Amino acid sequence: MQKFPKQFIFGAATAAYQAEGATQTGGKGKTYWDDYLKEQGTFNPNTASDFYHKYEEDLKQAHAFGINGIRISIAWTRIFPEGTGKISQSGVDYYHKLIDACLENGVEPFVTLHHFDTPYPLYKQGDWLAQEMLDAFVAFAEFCFEEYGGKVSYWITINEPWSVVAGQYIIGHFPPNIQYDIPKAVQSMHNMMVAHARIVKTFKENKYAGEIGIVHILESKYPITDTPENRDAAEREHILANRFLLDATFMGRYSADVMCVIQDILEQNNGKLETRPEEFELLAYAAEKIDFLGINYYASHFLKAYEGESQIHHNGTGEKGSSIFALKGIGERVNNVEIPTTDWDWPIYPQGLLDMLLNVKETYPNYKKIYVTENGMGDKDILVNGTVQDVGRIDYVRQHLEAILDAVERGVNVQGYFIWSLMDVFSWTNGYNKRYGLFYVDFETQQRYPKKSAYWYKEIADKKELI
Ligand code: BGP
Numbered sequence: 001m002q003k004f005p006k007q008f009i010f011g012a013a014t015a016a017y018q019a020e021g022a023t024q025t026g027g028k029g030k031t032y033w034d035d036y037l038k039e040q041g042t043f044n045p046n047t048a049s050d051f052y053h054k055y056e057e058d059l060k061q062a063h064a065f066g067i068n069g070i071r072i073s074i075a076w077t078r079i080f081p082e083g084t085g086k087i088s089q090s091g092v093d094y095y096h097k098l099i100d101a102c103l104e105n106g107v108e109p110f111v112t113l114h115h116f117d118t119p120y121p122l123y124k125q126g127d128w129l130a131q132e133m134l135d136a137f138v139a140f141a142e143f144c145f146e147e148y149g150g151k152v153s154y155w156i157t158i159n160e161p162w163s164v165v166a167g168q169y170i171i172g173h174f175p176p177n178i179q180y181d182i183p184k185a186v187q188s189m190h191n192m193m194v195a196h197a198r199i200v201k202t203f204k205e206n207k208y209a210g211e212i213g214i215v216h217i218l219e220s221k222y223p224i225t226d227t228p229e230n231r232d233a234a235e236r237e238h239i240l241a242n243r244f245l246l247d248a249t250f251m252g253r254y255s256a257d258v259m260c261v262i263q264d265i266l267e268q269n270n271g272k273l274e275t276r277p278e279e280f281e282l283l284a285y286a287a288e289k290i291d292f293l294g295i296n297y298y299a300s301h302f303l304k305a306y307e308g309e310s311q312i313h314h315n316g317t318g319e320k321g322s323s324i325f326a327l328k329g330i331g332e333r334v335n336n337v338e339i340p341t342t343d344w345d346w347p348i349y350p351q352g353l354l355d356m357l358l359n360v361k362e363t364y365p366n367y368k369k370i371y372v373t374e375n376g377m378g379d380k381d382i383l384v385n386g387t388v389q390d391v392g393r394i395d396y397v398r399q400h401l402e403a404i405l406d407a408v409e410r411g412v413n414v415q416g417y418f419i420w421s422l423m424d425v426f427s428w429t430n431g432y433n434k435r436y437g438l439f440y441v442d443f444e445t446q447q448r449y450p451k452k453s454a455y456w457y458k459e460i461a462d463k464k465e466l467i
Helices: 032-040 051-064 089-104 120-124 131-148 161-170 182-205 228-250 256-268 277-289 350-363 391-409 452-463
Strands: 009-013 069-073 108-114 154-159 211-217 221-223 292-296 301-304 311-313 324-327 331-333 370-375 414-420 439-442 447-450
Touching: 009 108, 009 370, 009 452, 032 120, 051 089, 051 447, 069 089, 069 414, 089 108, 089 131, 108 131, 120 131, 131 154, 131 182, 154 161, 154 182, 154 292, 161 182, 161 211, 161 228, 182 211, 182 228, 182 256, 182 277, 211 228, 211 370, 221 228, 228 256, 228 277, 228 301, 228 331, 228 350, 292 350, 350 370, 350 391, 370 391, 391 414, 391 452
Parallel strands: 009 069, 009 414, 069 108, 108 154, 154 211, 211 292, 221 301, 292 370, 370 414
Antiparallel strands: 301 331, 311 324, 324 331, 439 447
16 A cells, blocks of 8 residues: 655644634624625624634644644734734734644644635725735735744645635625626736735745745646537636646746637636736746645536636535536536536546646646645535544545545655645535534534544544555
8 A cells, every 4th residue: 555755744724714713802803704794694604613712622633633734824804903004912812822732732834824814904995906905915924924933834825816716706706796707807816926926035035934835726627528629618717727827836927828818718808917027027936936836626627618608606505416607718617427526516536636736747847845735525414423424525535645646656746635624614605514524513512523534534644544
């Protein structure tokens, strides 16, 4: 049986807004989710998994189950309630305590600076489309490096630029709930990459200890049947959602074929991308200096050519088969009958992870190392006799770990895996019935219960091989 690399991290992931709860504690300021979720009235994020109060218990539990790494994020509005200006000492102290508790329990913190939680005032100013946001984010990052620099060895600038812009401007299930505005999405991705690059520059020039990277969601795209039109649709979505960001990350520019497709998509959607020469200098600097890439992988997509107007239905309830995703100038995601899906219509396709890992290695040979920073299966778990028999999740994770081992054997430098999520958490657009955790959370009592997958994961982490 093939072993994982010696220093491999068997981690678990969380994000501040999804795990901490305590949205109004310690002077925390609002993100763009607070009012929006309240108005919508569907799910209440105020308590989430109460990680704000229960982190010590959770980290002890993580350690007891063989977990040696955790993704946490720093909620920008706990530290700067308005995004800029006044600092909340209670927020600053909280992250000292949290990071210390990670280290005391032997669980290495990988700390994300932006995990979908822009402060409300900066969101109102235009979010990633506004220069004020970019400047404020760089200032927030510098503050964190100064404050926590000695303790944190792994920094992540931004979590999933693609999901942010797809949610905000294409699917419309993240505020400001705009649909099909691909030009805004592209501009926003470019701006996020520029902010990322500025932060990498600050980090490296000031010689902070530790490593810095970015996390991209990277889903492979395949033609549903092998026709030139379907191949083109798959390639176009791959360029829009993956290559545009990877080019910026590792080349510091957009390659000619990427730009050609992006321009065509923008034209078909009546928009254009604004860039400045000095931004490419920053991107090129960061491309050379970045220490690692985080890949979040849950699913891949099968594409068919599509000529009509854009149409999307987000399946946020787990009603299988209800998703629609068709974009003008790109293509339509369709069901592949040979591939199983989750109740939320996410195709379960570990081969897509292997293909993506190989693709990154081949296309961007200057990448240094990769962590799979999120992977896991959302399910409607049921607690019976104090546990959950989540064999489907075990199967899912096993298959994806096998894909990672295959990639490692084929020369891809993968150094860790973080299951999404450590415990059940709040899901941005699906609420609380889509559970991913190794630990079941009773959201009424906040009691934790290890699932069967937690015991299984422990065995793997202990033996450092798949069982
Ligand atoms: C990723 C996000 C996470 C988490 C996960 C599961 O895109 O980084 O924050 O939410 O997806 O997604 P969902 O909760 O929509 O099922």
